Amino acid sequence: MEFMNKQVFRFVFSLFLVFGLVFGLVFGSLIPPAIALTQEQKLVFEVWRIVNRSYLDDTFNNQDWRAVRQDALRKPPANDQAAYTAIRNMLASLDDPFTRFLDPEQYRSLQVNTSGELTGVGLQIALNSQTGALEVITPIEGSPADKAGIQPHDRILKIEGFPTDNLTLDEAAARMRGPIGSVVSLVIGRESESEKEIILVRDRIELNPVIAELRLSPQRKPIGYLRLTQFNANAAMELAHAISQLETKGAAAYILDLRNNPGGLLQAGVEVAREWLDSGTVVYTVNRQGIQGSFEAFGPALTQNPLVILVNQGTASASEILAGALQDNGRAQLVGETTFGKGLIQSLFELSNGSGVAVTIAKYETPNHRDINKLGIKPDIVIPQPPISREQIGTDADQQYQAAVELLNKNFVVAGS
Incomplete structure (x- = not known):
């Protein structure tokens, strides 16, 4: 009996060896050997x-x-x-298009831009969603591009003779940035005009994103006019300072101009919204697991005075977070045109070699759970605006601004009665 057990064991063991050899020959070729990655x-x-x-x-x-x-x-x-x-x-x-790779130079440039300091020509740019053309959202006031007369909606056809047809936004921005005093040529296309080459000398760009001014309504009521051009690291602090000064000067109402503001830092948009709210939700965030987070306002607001916000098709991202938060909380009325419709949130990751990658990690919803991605935010009062120059913003030629003033005048009349 013992002999028989040994024979059976040897037979089974031999079968395992044969099976192992066959398995290795047949299946081993399907599994690539572990190799060191470069x-x-x-x-x-x-x-x-x-x-x-x-x-x-x-x-x-x-x-x-x-x-x-x-x-x-x-x-x-x-x-x-x-x-x-x-x-x-x-x-x-x-x-x-918002999930993208940034080489080391582009990554450093993006970090500098959001920090509030920059050298270059001073253009905020975007790709036209319908044509794919590289277009100017707006030149930064006082920048070389602004002084050269470049206007919103101008198409940038070439940078240093290089066609922009296949450039990403980051690649185009990188080609326009450079040391102070260096020269860059742009070929600009403008509707109903022939192409034009413009030579710009790069300079340090002041990125104070807030323009503030006290103005009088037709009823002689003081209105604080605030134009916010982007949401960089300085935005909330600079806007709070401007509101404080306007309050001291006796502002009775406010117009916050977010037209052609392409956005920027999510946290900056949240902090600016908190400056206008005593309480309430600013924005909800939803990741791929469907988990909702939220940013809340905890007050007190810097002012209780009436507020009208100006928006247009160039109002995007963090600007839409702010506009949606104040509209849904009943803090402000919106005047202008439906906004851009970027309801996605990116996170920036630094890679091991100093480059970076921006990844869409979540979407946001307004306090009333509106998903505005590719839809935008519709104003309370829709006012189309023919193209105007920078000098005409906030003047009689600015129909959206005049509509905002008229809306505040009605509030003054109601409050007075």
Whole structure:
């Protein structure tokens, strides 16, 4: 009996050996051996992993995100530039213009821009959603571009002779930035005019985002006019200072001009909203798990005086968060045109080699749970505005501004009666 057990054991053991050899020969070729990734491949994988963990759309634009990784890593990139191309191609498959790769220079430039300091020509730019053309949202007041007469809606056709057709926003911005005193040429297209080359000398751009002025209504009531041009790190502090000064001067109402404000930092938009609210929700955030977070106002507001907000198609992102928060909380009425409709939130991740990646991690909803992405916020009073120059903003030629003044005048009359 003992002999028989040994024979059975030997037979079974032999079967395991044979099966193991066959399994290894047949299936082993299907499993690639573990190999060390190159530095370039590690960078590609680093970006893939960040998107895999954080991206808002867990279908990754209805594709197999692991297969995208395998395709990107199949052939080792020869150098950093090849790795950057592989990363950009990988991100392009998401069909999300806001999820994008930034090389080290672009990443540093974006950090500087949001910090409130910049050198360059002073243009805020965007890609036209219908034509894809690179367009001017607005020149920064007092900048080289402003002094040269560049206007909102101008198309930037070439930068230093290089066509802009296939440039991303970051690539176009990087080509226009440079050391103080250096020269850059732009070819500008404007409706009903021939193309024109403009030579600009780069300079330090002052990024105080707030323009404040006390004005009188037809009823001789003092109105505080505030124009907020972007939401950088200085925005909330500068606006609070401007409101304080206008309150001291006796402002009885306010017009907050967010036209052509492309947004910026989410936190800056939240902080500015809190300056106008005693309490209430500012914005809800929703990630891919559907988890809602919220930012709340905890008061007190810096002023209780009536407020009208001016918006248009160039009012985007953090500007829409602010406009939606104050509209839904009944704190302000909106006048102008339907806003841009960017309801997505990006987070900026620094990569191991000093480059960066901006990833759409969440969407936001207004306090009344409006999802405004690609829809925008409709004003309480819709007023179309023909193109005007910067000098005409806030004058008789500015129909939206005049409508805001008229709305406040009605409030003055009601309050007086």
